[in-house]
Amino acid sequence: MSDDYDVVIVGASIAGCAAAILFANLGARVALLEKHSGMDAYKVLCTHTLQPSCMPVIKTLGLLPPLEQAGARRHVTHLWTRWGWIEPRPAPGREPLPHGLNVRRQTLDPLLRRLAAETPGVDLRLGGGVNGLLEENGRFTGVSTTDGARLTARLVVGADGRASTVGSLSGLPVRLSANNRLGFLAHYRGLPDDDASRVWFLDPDTAFAFPNDDGVTVIACSPAKEHHASAFRADLEGSFERFVRALPDAPPIDRGERISKIIGTRDLPNVYRKPYGPGLALVGDAALATDPLWGVGCGWAFQSAQWLVDAVGPAVAGGGDVLPGLEAYGGKHRSALDSHHKLMEDYSAVRPFNVFERLLLSAAARDAGAARHYHAFASRLIDVKEFASPGSLLRAARVNALHRLRK
Ligand SMILES: Cc1cc2nc3c(=O)[nH]c(=O)nc-3n(C[C@H](O)[C@H](O)[C@H](O)COP(=O)(O)OP(=O)(O)OC[C@H]3O[C@@H](n4cnc5c(N)ncnc54)[C@H](O)[C@@H]3O)c2cc1C
Numbered sequence: 179m180s181d182d183y184d185v186v187i188v189g190a191s192i193a194g195c196a197a198a199i200l201f202a203n204l205g206a207r208v209a210l211l212e213k214h215s216g217m218d219a220y221k222v223l224c225t226h227t228l229q230p231s232c233m234p235v236i237k238t239l240g241l242l243p244p245l246e247q248a249g250a251r252r253h254v255t256h257l258w259t260r261w262g263w264i265e266p267r268p269a270p271g272r273e274p275l276p277h278g279l280n281v282r283r284q285t286l287d288p289l290l291r292r293l294a295a296e297t298p299g300v301d302l303r304l305g306g307g308v309n310g311l312l313e314e315n316g317r318f319t320g321v322s323t324t325d326g327a328r329l330t331a332r333l334v335v336g337a338d339g340r341a342s343t344v345g346s347l348s349g350l351p352v353r354l355s356a357n358n359r360l361g362f363l364a365h366y367r368g369l370p371d372d373d374a375s376r377v378w379f380l381d382p383d384t385a386f387a388f389p390n391d392d393g394v395t396v397i398a399c400s401p402a403k404e405h406h407a408s409a410f411r412a413d414l415e416g417s418f419e420r421f422v423r424a425l426p427d428a429p430p431i432d433r434g435e436r437i438s439k440i441i442g443t444r445d446l447p448n449v450y451r452k453p454y455g456p457g458l459a460l461v462g463d464a465a466l467a468t469d470p471l472w473g474v475g476c477g478w479a480f481q482s483a484q485w486l487v488d489a490v491g492p493a494v495a496g497g498g499d500v501l502p503g504l505e506a507y508g509g510k511h512r513s514a515l516d517s518h519h520k521l522m523e524d525y526s527a528v529r530p531f532n533v534f535e536r537l538l539l540s541a542a543a544r545d546a547g548a549a550r551h552y553h554a555f556a557s558r559l560i561d562v563k564e565f566a567s568p569g570s571l572l573r574a575a576r577v578n579a580l581h582r583l584r585k
Pocket residue numbers: 188189190191192193194211212213214221223224225226227228229306307308309337338339340342343344361442446461462463464470472473474475476477478479
């Protein structure tokens with residue numbers, strides 16, 4: 179293949195591989211560049227729970243059957259709150275609730291990368307990191323790589339994660355905000371089988387237990403820095419295990435075997451970049467790396483790839499002007515994710531639940547309809563406005579009033 183393509187995508191992880199497959203399926207010639215040289219490379223620092231919102235893209239990509247064959251677990255998330263467990267269930271006689279998937283990145287990433295490499299029209303080039311952007315007449319026209327290649331295209335896509343080189347080189351506006359929680363995780367085997375993903379909202383600390391492929395349960399916690407940073411710095415292993423053992427209805431980690439190191443991070447700011455510029459788009463974490471507490475980044479990486487291809491795919495594959503489509507992509511990205519991210523950003527500063535969250539969560543712990551409403555929100559199937567609509571707040575207030583009367 180020559181070094182001129184319809185689209186050059188930087189980063190062959192979730193967002194990059196999904197975009198590459200979807201562009202190529204429209205007939206585009208795609209260069210997919212990845213700095214790692216191994217086909218089986220995967221993102222280690224991730225708890226990889228996939229929200230129901232991204233299942234349509236997973237199905238479009240043809241990824242659901244191979245993932246399930248590889249052991250991916252369907253799941254609905256149950257949440258512990260001080261008002262009790264929120265355990266969403268389908269309404270009597272109705273369809274099952276929309277489910278997500280739990281599958282380790284060591285399973286997901288290589289499978290998705292192979293699918294991309296096998297898609298006609300995708301030229302996967304491993305082992306050459308992108309270190310420069312080519313520009314002509316005020317628009318981005320390609321990239322240069324550490325191994326000396328120069329690739330041109332009508333569209334450059336940055337799918338290179340939260341520290342995006344493409345995002346930085348492009349000079350697109352970026353907003354950073356502090357995340358005042360720590361994040362640690364470990365993999366366990368031999369824990370009791372559980373169909374649900376579990377999240378503990380200790381307000382402000384949080385913890386997670388996600389059953390995954392191959393009998394592995396991922397246990398994670400996000401304690402507030404202010405109260406826990408020094409203890410976790412002094413004794414990571416002891417602090418992590420004590421924290422998990424102290425959870426209400428704690429996962430019985432002492433009955434299982436920890437099969438990974440405890441890994442994590444003490445600093446993970448929220449990063450929000452404008453997702454497009456002239457001849458260039460950002461997808462996945464390169465555009466928006468939000469607080470991992472909510473388990474949305476992988477799903478949004480799939481979804482933003484789909485939104486980009488919906489908006490510019492026909493122009494990219496058909497030789498048309500990509501600029502109007504890029505603006506449409508920016509609009510879709512903002513309308514779909516802005517309200518979610520603003521709430522997550524606000525909560526990552528570490529504040530107690532606000533009055534609306536207390537009302538909606540307490541009702542969800544007491545009432546099946548309110549639990550389904552919370553499930554739709556946490557699955558990112560409805561936005562903040564719909565979650566906290568006047569009607570939902572009124573219904574939640576009624577649930578709580580009845581609860582008080584019955585006591
Ligand atoms: C602790 C933690 C827990 C998380 N848990 C969850 C969760 O449970 N659920 C969830 O949905 N999300 C979770 N996330 C977020 C999730 O990991 C990311 O949102 C997701 O990986 C984003 O995918 P991506 O394809 O955009 O970027 P990435 O997966 O980061 O991939 C970027 C790719 O670009 C490549 N690359 C980078 N720079 C270059 C370059 N210059 N040239 C070429 N290639 C390059 C990288 O090697 C990599 O392959 C978590 C994140 C953290 C930190």
